[in-house]
Amino acid sequence: MSVEKELEARSGGVCELCGSSEGLSVLEVxxxxxxxxxxxxxxxxxxxQIENPENMDETHFNCLNDSMWSEVPAVAVMSYRVLNALGRQDLIDMMYMEDDIKAWADAGLKSQLNSAVVxxxxxxxxxxGDSVVIIKDLEVKGAGFTAKRGTTVKNxxxxxxxxxxVEGRVNGTKIYLKTEFLKKV
Structure with a gap:
């Protein structure tokens, strides 16, 4: 049996990440x-979106709330990697993987070393992964709220x-924050 036929049978003919039945194909992990x-x-x-991370749409990948619990190791590994790319440490922290599966997931992550010191x-x-505190009320353009002074931004x-x-979540919204208005906790 071909790999594609095996995967089609395993998945029930839908995407193993989001459940869509459009344009299905095999992706090696x-x-x-x-x-x-x-x-x-x-x-x-x-x-x-996986092959072009700069096009990644976080709302599309809300489906990972379900697929991250897959009993299929390859699906769990890809869910882990996408969540990592999205900066969703809150969901990554909930995941449980055996040591060998976790090692496989980590092996495929691109190096996130940043040469610039922030x-x-x-x-x-x-x-x-650090936590910071906002030291000045900041109006968040396009989001319609103000990030209040004293708010802790984790991960x-x-x-x-x-x-x-830096990038972090304030009021559930992922935003960029200028470092001149932040203090490390």
């Missing part, structure tokens, strides 16, 4: 030997393409 155990069946939308308002170096990420900014 690297490092892979090409077997069905190390591949997933995905729709064209999921495939495009510092808070006091000159303290900030790293991905920040350091974007490589936007200097002197």
């Amino acid at each position: 690297a490092p892979s030997d090409g077997s069905a155990e190390q591949s997933i069946y995905v729709c064209s939308t999921c495939r495009d 510092k808070d308002s006091n000159g303290v170096v900030l790293n991905a 920040i990420t350091i974007p490589q393409d936007v200097p002197d900014h």
Whole structure:
């Protein structure tokens, strides 16, 4: 039986990440030997966003709330990697994977080393995963709310393409924050 036929049978003819039945194809979960155990069946939308992370749409990947619990290791690994790319540490922290599956998931993550050093308002170096406190009320353009002084932002990420900014969630919305208005906790 071909890998595609095995995956189609395993998935019930739908994307193993989002459940769509449009434009399905095999996606190997690297490092892979090409077997069905190390591949997933995905729709064209999921495939495009996984292969082009700069196009990743977080709202599309709300489906990972379900697929991250898959008993199929390759699906769990890909869910982990996409959640990592989206900076969804809250969901990653809920996941449980055996040590060998976790090692496989980590092996495929791109290095997130940032050559630029990002510092808070006091000159303290900030790293991905740190928590910071907002030191000034900040109007969030386009979101219709103000990030209040004293708000703690946990599990920040350091974007490589936007200097002197960090990315984090305030009021459930992912936003960029200028480091000059932050203090490391």
